[in-house]
Amino acid sequence: MTTRHPFSRFSRLARPARIARLARLSRLCGAVVLCAATAVGCGAPHESRLRPMGGAAPAAGTDILLLGTDGRSTITEKERRKFHAGGFPCNCADVMMLVHVSAKRDRVSVIGLPRDSYATVPAYRYGPSGRQRPAHPVKLNGAYAEGGPQLLVRTVEAATGVSVEQFLQLDFRRFIDAVDQVGGVEVCTTRRLKDPKTKLNLAPGRHLLKGGQSLQYVRSRKVDRSADLGRIQRQQRFLVAALEQLTARKVLTDPALMGRVARTMLGPAKVEQGFGKDGAKALVTLAATLGKVPATRTEFATVPIAGFNRPMEGIGSTLRWHDARAKAMFTKVREDRPLVAAGTDPKAADPPVFGKDVPVRGNRLACP
Secondary structure (H helix, E strand, O other): OOOOOOOOOOOOOOOHHHHHHHHHHOOOHHHHHHHHHHOOOOOOOOOOOOOOOOOOOOOOOEEEEEEEEOOOOOOOHHHHHHOOOOOOOOOOEEEEEEEEEOOOOOOEEEEEOOOOEEEEEOOEEEOOOOEEEOOEEEEOOHHHHHHHHHHHHHHHHHHHOOOOOEEEEEOHHHHHHHHHHOOOEEEEEOOOEEOOOOOOEEOOEEEEEOHHHHHHHHHOOOOOOOHHHHHHHHHHHHHHHHHHHHHHOOOOOOHHHHHHHHHHHHOOOOOOOOOOOOHHHHHHHHHHHHOOOOHHHEEEEEOOEEEEOOOEOOOEOOEEEOHHHHHHHHHHHHOOOOOOOOOOOOOOOOOOOOOOOOOEEHHHOOOO
């Protein structure tokens, strides 16, 4: 049974200098943030403030963690019934995407991190007394429940060796409202997508989804046997579609409209976000140039999976990352190199095949 990834490193929280660099970065917001829309949760801050215990090696470019929990408290009971968003929350981060923006601002790489991945929470201090808790194993999505977004950031850093500089968390309410503000997102499918839990039921073809329907689309994981891997791929397809449509509608270059969308995504002040004091301005700046990155210069992947670990007491069954392939992928991120080899254009399997998923360019996930 795997106890820790051989390339794990302790992590570092966001640094003020890098927050300033993010404001200059101008890239990610709009569609990438809407994909965090897949982030299905409440995003409430945790009471215990964490203290940095060390850091992953700084990467070239900028790395941002998009996440969301499974909380249901931010939508109405009517919406919960209409969009089949019921169930019992665990206050976990069920959606996690590591987004790398190249140092030249000409490439964006998005890596999905399955929620059931085995991970090790680094040792940390918490509470007024500064009591230390030693490193211990968890499912990756459980780190949020234990210590909020900052502890999740540190856990992702420990698992990947990538220094995460910013994080953004969304909930159901902010996702629905942001999608509606931009007029919905058109998605397409070559096969019927039917999920018995979320009640998603899309026939082959194109579909313009408003906020609530988009929530069903990005949450569905029982469409087929690919489970979370299929859900991650649909979230990435949603991201590509949103990027194309936000660019076509000139939302990304409209400061007033994008400002409203940014404030919606960030939510009230009580929601902890990792974008500095003026997060809305930073997101508007990012959105202003997002449309300049063509789909062929975006990349999408899921961290390589080797199989399942044996169930662990108090944790259950976890996914085991493929050590060599995962290490190679995150090394490319740290070194600011593309995930897709030059001169190649792999096609995404739909649904994805367990253990055989490969990075693809954004145009391979776009509607024909």
